[in-house]
Amino acid sequence: MIKEYSVYIIDDNQHSIDRLAKDLKNFPQYDIIGTSVSLMKAMADIKANDIDLLFMDVEMPEGNGFDFLKLLDRNNDMKVVMYSAHNEYIINALRESTFDFLQKPYTSDELEDILNRFENQSEPENYKSSESIDNTKTKALRAISGLVLANVDDIFCFNYSADTHYWSATLRESDKEIRLIKQTSSKNILAISEKFVQINPNNIINIDYLYFIESSTMKCLFKAPFQDYALTASRRCYSKLKSELDIL
Secondary structure (H helix, E strand, O other), X not given: OOOOEEXXXXXXXXXXXXXXXXXXXXXXXXXXXXXXXXXXXXXXXXXXXXXXXXXXXXXXXXXXXXXXXXXXXXXXXXXXXXXXXXXXXXXXXHXXXXXXXEEOOOOHHHHHHXXXXXXXXXXXXXXXXXXXXXXXXXXXXXXXXXXXXXXXXXXXXXXXXXXXXXXXXXXXXXXXXXXXXXOOOHHHHHOOOOOEEEEEOOEEEEHHHEEEEOOOOOEEEEOOOOOOOEEEOOHHHHHHHHHHXXXX
């Protein structure tokens, strides 16, 4: 079962909206339902749509974001992330029971942390159990063209394209990538096998093919037949990756 989340962004700065929307495209499970620089328009849009996650700037020309939330009928399970360049709003964000606070300018790792916490709190138990790791060897990958049966040991990596918004799989015996259906998320891929680890927002590898990690650049090199590949781990993912390894 693949879970998608609807997102709405409120900010009086269109550049900030565009930047956040662009960054969210790195996470294909998030669908931006709408954006607004106006609180009045945002109020109407949110009431008309089922929003899972709301990103909201604190300071708006028409009023304070916290006052807006008091007027908003939040009967559903919508989570709110307040974000601002001013960290003095953190306490107010907690008092108003918002889900999280993101300080501008944020890093990609900070945004990813919030999204991970959101997904962990949002998934019902039956969905979590359906995504638990299955250690059987043969897997059916849901490609655009149909089901592709592959042995876990033959899957080298999965790559996400920010241009097409699709994940693709690279297999040992294939000379081209297999594009997966658009609903595929990193969480779905990581649930396939404990051998798959995420090294950055756009790359998930089979750890059995990992040969070398350069300390200064976090550049990853791989065993044959993928010795010509070179991928770079993000700092946050590198820390998680080290925890998966038996380091002497």
